[in-house]
Amino acid sequence: MADLSMVDALNQALAYELAHDPAVVLLGEDIGVNGGVFRTTAGLQTRFGNQRVIDTPLAETAIAGTAIGMAAMGLKPIVEIQFAGFIYPVIDHILNHASRLRHRTRGRLTCPLVIRAPCGAGIHAPEHHSENPEALFTHIPGLRVVTPSSPARAYGLLLAAIRDPDPVIFFEPTRLYRLFRQPVEDDGEALPLDSCFTLREGTDVTLVSWGGALQEVQAAADLLAQEGVAAEVIDVVTLKPLELDTILASVAKTGRCVIVHEGSRTGGVGAEIAANIAERGLYSLLAPVQRVTGYDVVVPLFRLESQYMPCTARIVAAVRQALEA
Structure with missing residues (x-):
């Protein structure tokens, strides 16, 4: 069992699901070649290929719309928004489509989509890089909103979010990414959602x-x-x-x-x-x-x-x- 930072634990959870579920696919800006702005996806494109870990244009609205379509057709897309302050253009797709798909189709379609976003202050970043808009998303019916507080919980909660058949907004506190390390076992065990x-x-x-x-x-x-x-x-x-x-x-x-x-x-x-x-x-x-x-x-x-x-x-x-x- 390795001592991991939150970034390492998230990377490990993503790698586990990519290896064990062929429906899982990652999308985001600079997540492939560069491994993401915080290197959360470092090494995953090399390991799983550019058809599973996809570098996208700098277009949050297009990323979200594409991911919702993929989810509706049976894939499990995991979107990375570089900073929570960049997520506002995505709200249209989340509110009008992702969160309503199960209701709109009377259960015929679901939207197993995870949108990850670093959030919060404490890293000496400028405006739009330090925001915490969690409450905006808790007001949208049909969404889960999850935020981990440690590497071990980040690993287990992200696995649970990926496996959930409905959309999950997964806010990751930026200042915790490398603040401390703790033992995390890469056993594929998810932690329960909807629990304190x-x-x-x-x-x-x-x-x-x-x-x-x-x-x-x-x-x-x-x-x-x-x-x-x-x-x-x-x-x-x-x-x-x-x-x-x-x-x-x-x-x-x-x-x-x-x-x-x-x-x-x-x-x-x-x-x-x-x-x-x-x-x-x-x-x-x-x-x-x-x-x-x-x-x-x-x-x-x-x-x-x-x-x-x-x-x-x-x-x-x-x-x-x-x-x-």
Whole structure:
């Protein structure tokens, strides 16, 4: 079992599916010869050929439209969008075609399409390279929206996304690509979609997060532990559809909840989670649900991006506020 970065784990998952399923095909800008802008697909074209790993023109709309047609005809295309900020031209095809194909054909056709996109700030990149538009896609019926927080979860979740018969938007936190390594077994075992993972048990407060923000959440939990506060940490993983039972059970145990995400605050996934806690778990709460999020602004250039992203200090402050209520 090798110690892999997230980039390595994603590459390994793609290679596994290309080797074991002849219907799988990769499309994207510079993913073949160059191996992708982050080298996530490095070596795959050499190994599997340019009919399976296809370099496309710089045309996101055309890539998505082509991939949907391929999926409708029985292939399993995996599209790479170089940065999440480049995905907006693709929304037309996703919303009007990919997400509706099963409904429109009354189940005769499905759309086993995965769209991968690096997302989020923290790598000192400019506008359109640091955005996290996850909430836009959770509002589209017929889509799954998934984001991993570690190499092992990236491997298992990507396998599950590829094998899903319906379209999946797979957001990969860019700053996690090479941040740390962990053992990942190349066994082809998929992790369950539509499920949360409890990363840390606790009794005093529930910390709910996903993707890159879990780094700061885990650090906050460590700091709180030094103060005698036992925080339970939940990785949501699948943002659409939300698996709420794990979150509600945790809130019933702790009585307090802080939700942390990098995407902008208004209409964010955190608001949906908070609303569901209010509807289904209100009597468990000992304090109002707190949210620590990005702001309702364009992600700033790198001198200010650390001010935009949720930090450990903001998370700890929110927990203290919940504990004081």
